[in-house]
Amino acid sequence: MLFNVKICGVTSAGDAAAAAAAGADAIGLNFVPGSPRQLDPGRAGNVARAIPPGTVKVGVFAGAGAEEIRRIVAAVGLDAVQLHGHLAGDGPGVDPPSRCVELAGLTIIRAVRLEHPLQAGHSPADSADPLAEARAWLAEAAALGAAPALVIVDAAVARGTDAGRLGGTGDTVDWGAFAAARPLDVPTALAGGLTPENVAIAIRASGAGAVDTASGVESAPGRKDPEKLRAFVAAARTALAATAKPR
Numbered sequence: 001m002l003f004n005v006k007i008c009g010v011t012s013a014g015d016a017a018a019a020a021a022a023g024a025d026a027i028g029l030n031f032v033p034g035s036p037r038q039l040d041p042g043r044a045g046n047v048a049r050a051i052p053p054g055t056v057k058v059g060v061f062a063g064a065g066a067e068e069i070r071r072i073v074a075a076v077g078l079d080a081v082q083l084h085g086h087l088a089g090d091g092p093g094v095d096p097p098s099r100c101v102e103l104a105g106l107t108i109i110r111a112v113r114l115e116h117p118l119q120a121g122h123s124p125a126d127s128a129d130p131l132a133e134a135r136a137w138l139a140e141a142a143a144l145g146a147a148p149a150l151v152i153v154d155a156a157v158a159r160g161t162d163a164g165r166l167g168g169t170g171d172t173v174d175w176g177a178f179a180a181a182r183p184l185d186v187p188t189a190l191a192g193g194l195t196p197e198n199v200a201i202a203i204r205a206s207g208a209g210a211v212d213t214a215s216g217v218e219s220a221p222g223r224k225d226p227e228k229l230r231a232f233v234a235a236a237r238t239a240l241a242a243t244a245k246p247r
Contacts, residue, residue, distance in 0.1 A: 003189070004211075005233050005237065006211070008214040009221075011043075018224060020051055023233040027055055027057060036222055048076050058079065061095075069081055083095040098144065110148040114177060131181050152191050173193075188210075200235045203239040209240065217229050
């Protein structure tokens with residue numbers, strides 16, 4: 001597993017240091033236009049320098065081209081790239097499976113959504129699988145020889161949602177549906193509305209082996225609360241140790 005506990009949407013060096021001190025083993029820096037947590041490469045470099053060695057630095061992108069992503073990875077010193085865009089479609093904010101090929105040599109994390117299949121446009125035959133669209137995307141990436149290293153399952157969003165509103169919404173995943181779904185063929189983490197108060201419940205209900213949060217540990221968008229950081233990481237690690245059954 002690339003990480004067990006990730007704190008995403010960190011926008012300051014102080015918050016990065018606090019997240020690492022709390023015990024997070026991955027920190028996400030957001031480069032998605034329109035997000036309240038968006039960083040430019042210069043500011044992101046200052047944040048990244050506050051992240052201690054051994055803590056995974058993840059850059060979050062949605063619909064960005066491979067050349068732009070590679071430029072930011074090199075400038076900031078990122079360890080992994082998280083593709084958080086739509087899985088399919090013709091509009092902006094889409095990250096097709098071919099993006100993994102274009103980013104060959106980089107460690108890729110793919111955010112997917114736990115959908116209501118019929119609302120997501122699937123056929124009735126797929127109605128029992130809320131990860132059907134994610135499965136199809138991953139299968140195509142694997143066929144291209146570029147499967148991601150990790151998948152993060154986030155809450156569903158409406159098709160056509162602006163890239164800047166694809167994450168950090170506070171909406172939760174249906175943990176029971178996540179647990180009941182056939183596991184993906186890639187290590188999987190859980191995101192979506194996780195807080196210090198619900199993360200242990202979510203881990204027990206979903207069977208997730210790793211978790212990711214942004215808004216759940218904030219005092220305001222992009223501003224982390226040190227007490228919430230400590231409480232979240234402590235609750236998550238205790239629950240993960242008790243379950244110890246990663247998907």
